[in-house]
Amino acid sequence: METRQPAELLGAVARGAGSNPANRFERFACEPDLEALAENDEARRPVRTRYFRDSSQSVIAYNNSPDVGFDAGVNPYRGCEHGCAYCYARPTHEYLGFSAGIDFESRIIVKEDAPDLLRRELSARKWKPQVLAMSGVTDCYQPIERRLQLTRRCLEVLAEFRNPVSVITKNHLVTRDIDLLGSLAAHHAALVNVSITTLDADLAKSLEPRASTPRRRLDAIRELTASGIPVNVMMAPIIPGLTDHEIPAVLESAANAGAVFAGYTIVRLPLTVAPIFSEWLERFVPGQKGKVLERIQSIRGGKLNKTEFGERMRGEGPFADQIRQMFRIHSRRLGLDRNGPALSVEAFRVPSDQLTLL
Numbered sequence: 001m002e003t004r005q006p007a008e009l010l011g012a013v014a015r016g017a018g019s020n021p022a023n024r025f026e027r028f029a030c031e032p033d034l035e036a037l038a039e040n041d042e043a044r045r046p047v048r049t050r051y052f053r054d055s056s057q058s059v060i061a062y063n064n065s066p067d068v069g070f071d072a073g074v075n076p077y078r079g080c081e082h083g084c085a086y087c088y089a090r091p092t093h094e095y096l097g098f099s100a101g102i103d104f105e106s107r108i109i110v111k112e113d114a115p116d117l118l119r120r121e122l123s124a125r126k127w128k129p130q131v132l133a134m135s136g137v138t139d140c141y142q143p144i145e146r147r148l149q150l151t152r153r154c155l156e157v158l159a160e161f162r163n164p165v166s167v168i169t170k171n172h173l174v175t176r177d178i179d180l181l182g183s184l185a186a187h188h189a190a191l192v193n194v195s196i197t198t199l200d201a202d203l204a205k206s207l208e209p210r211a212s213t214p215r216r217r218l219d220a221i222r223e224l225t226a227s228g229i230p231v232n233v234m235m236a237p238i239i240p241g242l243t244d245h246e247i248p249a250v251l252e253s254a255a256n257a258g259a260v261f262a263g264y265t266i267v268r269l270p271l272t273v274a275p276i277f278s279e280w281l282e283r284f285v286p287g288q289k290g291k292v293l294e295r296i297q298s299i300r301g302g303k304l305n306k307t308e309f310g311e312r313m314r315g316e317g318p319f320a321d322q323i324r325q326m327f328r329i330h331s332r333r334l335g336l337d338r339n340g341p342a343l344s345v346e347a348f349r350v351p352s353d354q355l356t357l358l
Contacts, residue, residue, distance in 0.1 A: 014209045015047065016083035017101040017276050018283055023094045024272060047106045049081055051144065054109045059117040059154075061136060070166060073136030074118060076150035078109035080138035082170060082211040085280035086237060089137045091271040100272035105210075108144060115153035122161045122350070129345035131164045141171035143210060155180040160351050164189035164343035168234065170196075170211035172220045178227045185229045187347035191340065194221050194259070195234045196250050198243045206284045218257045225258030230341045233259040235327070237267035240295035242288060244323055248330045255334040262336035264327055266315045267296065269304040295319055 062072050079093055083105040090100035098107050111117070121127060134140045140151040158165050159180045167174060167181070167190075174181075174192060184190035198204050199214045212220070221231050233254035238244050251262055269277050281289035293304065299315030300306045306315075314320060331337040 014083070015102055015105055016085035016087070016207065016209055016280060017090075017105060018279050019276075020099040020101040020103055021272050021275060023097065023099055024091075025094055025097075047102055049106045049108060049144075051108050051110050054078065054111040056111060056113075057117070058121065059111060059114045060121050060132065063136065070131060070133040070136065072130060073133035074114065074140075074154055075135040075137050076111050076114045076140055076154060077135070077138055077142060077144070078111075079104050079107055081105055081108060081142045081144065082139050082208055084170075084208045084211065086207070086239065086267050086269070086273065086277050087138075088268055088270055088273060090273050090276065092137060094272065101276055108142075110144070110148065111150065112148075114150050115157055118154050118157045122157065122163060129163055129348035131166055131343050131345075132158065134165055134167045139169050139171060139211070140167065141169040141173040143171075145171075146173060152177050152180070155184075158189075159183045162187050162189055162347040162349055164191075164345060166191045166193065166343065168193040168195060170194075170208060170217060172212040172216040175220050175223045178224065178229065181224070181229050182227050185227075188341065188344040189347060191230050191232065191343055192220075192224050193232045193234045193263075194224075194254075195236050196254060197235065197237065197239070198246055199249055199253060200246070203243075207280070218253055221254060221257040221259050225260070231259045232340050233262045233336070235262070235264040237265045238323055238327075239267045239292060240299060240319055240323065241292040242285065244326070247323070247326050251327075251330045251334055251336060255336055259336060261338050261340045262327075262331050262334075264323075266299060266320065266323065268300075268306075269296065270307070271305075274304045 059074055060072050061075060078096065080087065080089070090104045093100050093104040096109065098104065134151065134154065145151050155165065155177055162184065165184060181190045181192065194217050196214055196217050197208065201213055201215070204211070204214055221233065224231050233251070235247065235250050238247070254262065278289070278293065281292055296304055298317050299320045301316065314324065328337065
């Protein structure tokens with residue numbers, strides 16, 4: 001059972017979602033007494049983030065999606081405090097009994113045993129060395145990582161086994177682990193994808209409220225590449241009618257910072273994400289709401305989301321073609337249109353006890 005409350009009563013400061021929509025798997029939803037809540041000082045306070053233990057017995061998740069770019073990933077956290085309004089992963093929180101709204105940003109599931117589970121799975125005879133993505137769903141460098149260091153400890157395991165990893169993040173915190181990523185990069189076993197949606201700091205503050213600023217993400221690209229770690233800039237997602245005009249500037253800034261290649265996706269709004277993002281548009285850019293939603297629909301065959309493989313990431317139609325051509329032209333101009341480095345499993349090893357002690 002979920003309670004849906006408006007943003008002004010949820011204390012939605014520094015939150016991407018403005019409410020807690022009812023969980024689609026629940027039979028009932030509670031509508032609060034707004035007049036009573038308006039008089040309740042407690043309801044007006046910012047929502048505090050809470051953390052819950054995850055007792056999963058495995059940490060490597062597999063997928064068979066042909067347009068995702070990886071087959072296996074490690075997610076130390078479920079839910080993400082970065083709070084990106086458009087995040088396609090929001091509906092996954094509903095499987096846990098939470099809302100895809102503010103719950104997704106403030107009820108974070110923590111896999112405390114992730115490093116130990118990863119070591120066990122990489123040591124198993126059935127493990128076939130392959131690239132692991134960190135993370136496939138939520139950002140492995142979200143704020144709590146600074147304290148818990150689960151991502152770093154997983155990278156320590158990967159470096160010990162020399163198993164290749166592809167990291168994707170919006171957080172400058174990734175630079176903390178340059179030592180481990182650099183160790184893997186020496187074996188052609190590390191790649192970092194830095195996601196930059198916009199260079200507009202004010203827009204980013206409301207769109208991706210607890211992620212690093214655009215400037216800090218560019219700093220991360222600069223620091224990583226200076227350490228010999230290849231970096232891909234991901235303009236993900238491009239929001240037509242809102243951020244697509246920034247394609248040239250984002251690519252040029254990333255190239256100047258040292259990125260070696262670039263990629264993009266176009267925003268997709270599955271299930272509960274659609275009303276959450278629509279609500280965000282109404283709160284922060286109401287004058288552009290109609291234009292943005294119409295552009296998305298034109299790219300998604302008249303809908304806000306399409307699930308077909310091959311189309312869901314890039315879309316179709318004139319506006320999708322325009323974005324594709326703009327991205328291609330400027331990537332080529334800046335030398336970002338090359339293929340990314342192929343990560344290698346050649347150096348993989350299962351450490352012996354003696355090697356572990358060293």
